[in-house]
Amino acid sequence: MKKTILLILMAAAAITGAEAKSPIRFGVKGGVTAQATNLSSKMKDWTVSSDIGFHLGLQSRVHLGVVTIQPELIYSRTNYTLLEKNSRLSTKARINSWDVPVLVSGKLFNLIRVAAGPVFNLSDDASSSRNTQVVPTRPAVTYMAGIGIDLRKVTLDVRYHGQFSKSTQQVILDLVNSSSPSYPVKAGFNSWQFSVGYLF
Numbered sequence: 001m002k003k004t005i006l007l008i009l010m011a012a013a014a015i016t017g018a019e020a021k022s023p024i025r026f027g028v029k030g031g032v033t034a035q036a037t038n039l040s041s042k043m044k045d046w047t048v049s050s051d052i053g054f055h056l057g058l059q060s061r062v063h064l065g066v067v068t069i070q071p072e073l074i075y076s077r078t079n080y081t082l083l084e085k086n087s088r089l090s091t092k093a094r095i096n097s098w099d100v101p102v103l104v105s106g107k108l109f110n111l112i113r114v115a116a117g118p119v120f121n122l123s124d125d126a127s128s129s130r131n132t133q134v135v136p137t138r139p140a141v142t143y144m145a146g147i148g149i150d151l152r153k154v155t156l157d158v159r160y161h162g163q164f165s166k167s168t169q170q171v172i173l174d175l176v177n178s179s180s181p182s183y184p185v186k187a188g189f190n191s192w193q194f195s196v197g198y199l200f
Helices: 002-014
Strands: 024-039 046-064 067-084 090-108 112-128 134-137 141-151 154-162 169-173 183-199
Touching (some): 067 112, 112 154
Antiparallel strands (some): 024 183, 067 090, 154 183, 169 183
């Protein structure tokens, strides 16, 4: 985690020399993630609860007249707990993700930014509580849509991160050091992101 923050700060420091009048701007951002975790209808014996996560990363703006392209690099961490009702098998999972949103935005009333676009998943890795193993998979391309405002160099954004198709992320729970079979658990992981950023 410390290495991740250090990398982002170093990258931010490297771009502080960009001129404010340039059509290309760079910045940093971070915030909290509220995850809505929905189990497949077939997983009636399971329950799931999510905790508030966080995200941080780099943002950029490429102004092209009335529209703006917003490529970003975002690291996020989310947490949730899965519980199997009958066996009482449970696991607390922590998912770490690297994503690249490429959004197209425009302004309403010259104030509110409306943005939407694809999100490219670079990597997912997971850690879990004792006696279980979680292997996450997620679609390579998802999407984001939301609104934001700019207060001079400060950016405020609210976004929804969802999936294009009905396919869901699959989390496999394996009992470690046990002859019990693995438990495939299909769950949809959609989230709301609340971010604060700064443009240099």
